[in-house]
Amino acid sequence: MAIKITLAKKPEEFDALFELRYQLLSKSVDKAQSTEELLQLTNCYINDEGRSLNRFDGYPTTSHLIVKDGNKVVGGLRLCIDSKVGVPADLVYSFRDKLPESSQLVSCDMYCVSKNYHNPRIAQGLILMASYIAISQKASQIIAPINPAIAQLMKKIGCRIVDKEMQDPATGLDFVPVILDMTGIEDFFIRFVNANKLHDFLGAFECVFYEEGDYIIRAGEKGDCVYVMVDGEANVMHAKKFRLVNTLRAGNVFGEIALLTDEGIRTANVVTTKPVRVMRLDKETFMEYLVKNPEKAMEFMTKINQPTKAVAN
Numbered sequence: 001m002a003i004k005i006t007l008a009k010k011p012e013e014f015d016a017l018f019e020l021r022y023q024l025l026s027k028s029v030d031k032a033q034s035t036e037e038l039l040q041l042t043n044c045y046i047n048d049e050g051r052s053l054n055r056f057d058g059y060p061t062t063s064h065l066i067v068k069d070g071n072k073v074v075g076g077l078r079l080c081i082d083s084k085v086g087v088p089a090d091l092v093y094s095f096r097d098k099l100p101e102s103s104q105l106v107s108c109d110m111y112c113v114s115k116n117y118h119n120p121r122i123a124q125g126l127i128l129m130a131s132y133i134a135i136s137q138k139a140s141q142i143i144a145p146i147n148p149a150i151a152q153l154m155k156k157i158g159c160r161i162v163d164k165e166m167q168d169p170a171t172g173l174d175f176v177p178v179i180l181d182m183t184g185i186e187d188f189f190i191r192f193v194n195a196n197k198l199h200d201f202l203g204a205f206e207c208v209f210y211e212e213g214d215y216i217i218r219a220g221e222k223g224d225c226v227y228v229m230v231d232g233e234a235n236v237m238h239a240k241k242f243r244l245v246n247t248l249r250a251g252n253v254f255g256e257i258a259l260l261t262d263e264g265i266r267t268a269n270v271v272t273t274k275p276v277r278v279m280r281l282d283k284e285t286f287m288e289y290l291v292k293n294p295e296k297a298m299e300f301m302t303k304i305n306q307p308t309k310a311v312a313n
Contacts, residue, residue: 001070002214003122005129005207008064008076015051016073017066022052024112056080056088065129067113067122075113077126081106081137092169093177095143098162106134108144121277123150124157125207127180128187131157135182135190136203142182145175158184188250189230189279196303200296201289205279210234210272217270223258225282232276237269247273259286260301 008014056062061083067075080087087107089095099105108130113122127142134142146154148165155161159178168175193202205228210216216227219239229252236246236254245268248254258264264283290297 002216003074003117003209004068005065005122005125006068007133008066013066013068013073014064017064017076018051018053018057019049020073020076020114021110021112022050024114025052054088059083059085063133065126065133067117067126069117074117075122075126076110077108077112077130078110079106079108079130079133081139087143089143089145092145092175093163093166095162095177095179098179099141099143102140104138104140106130106137106139106142108142108146111147120150120153121209121275123153125209125277127154127159128157128185128189129207131180131182131185131187132189132205133203135199140182142180144178144180146178148174148176151176151178154178154180156186158186189228192228192230192251198300198303200293201281201300204285204289205281208278208280210276210278212272212274214272214276215269216272216276216278217255217266217268219266219269221266223255223264223266224284225280226256226259226286227254228252228279229254230277230279232272232274234270234272234276237271239268256301259283 008017056078057064059080061081063079065077065079066073078088082105087105088109089107095105096103108127111126113126127144130142144159145168146159151159151161157180159180161176161178163177165174165176167173189205193199210232216234217223229248229250231250234248235244236248237243238245248270254270255266258266259281286297286300289300
């Protein structure tokens with residue numbers, strides 16, 4: 001089954017995320033002997049139904065990425081745009097001492113992923129999705145206190161470790177302070193967006209992971225989104241003759257007809273031959289753009305229907 005990283009939008013998604021956060025925090029902070037002690041250690045409000053949140057969750061400058069396996073929320077990451085009230089990362093480390101005063105910051109914290117979903121693709125996917133949203137908000141850097149276990153993994157996408165491993169004074173949990181400059185991200189999708197000038201849509205995409213042998217598209221189903229292949233490979237198979245029509249690789253765009261047709265019935269199967277990461281833009285989001293800015297929306301369609309521009313490896 002596909003694993004999706006997207007922004008939380010529905011009340012039930014926020015509720016599931018806050019419940020997951022509580023479950024993982026209560027297991028991690030083993031000093032706590034009671035709900036009251038856990039509240040003090042994590043600087044979070046905890047209600048009687050086992051939900052965990054704090055003041056930053058209530059600000060309009062905050063958004064939440066969630067990891068979904070089907071309809072189940074199995075992970076999340078909080079993003080906070082800098083404002084007069086600061087950001088959560090300020091509470092654990094002096095990131096601002098490492099940056100110019102003019103920096104436009106987004107803070108990432110509250111990384112939580114269920115044990116069965118601990119893998120490099122999801123960890124990197126969350127940070128990369130955070131970077132896409134940060135860029136769409138004109139941020140210059142992401143600052144984050146991250147788990148030392150994934151620090152080296154984060155370096156592969158451009159994160160700079162700016163200090164030694166230390167402990168969060170509130171929770172006692174170890175962390176490493178990292179900064180990700182928006183101009184230094186090592187990611188194929190960012191290069192694809194830059195090459196095709198699709199920046200207006202960067203923050204609207206979802207990230208989806210498929211395993212080998214998964215169907216991304218099934219012939220006969222109604223299409224509701226367009227895909228950009230980022231990692232891996234997939235075969236386009238004729239719906240009736242079961243023969244290979246094409247092989248999709250990084251940079252290929254597919255499923256775009258669904259955005260502009262009422263029926264949008266898929267005419268071929270797309271089946272992965274390797275583990276795959278795609279970026280997906282759904283029809284509903286595209287139509288919102290079409291109403292608000294028809295010129296930009298049609299420019300997007302023109303670009304994705306042209307042969308994909310070369311993107312540096």
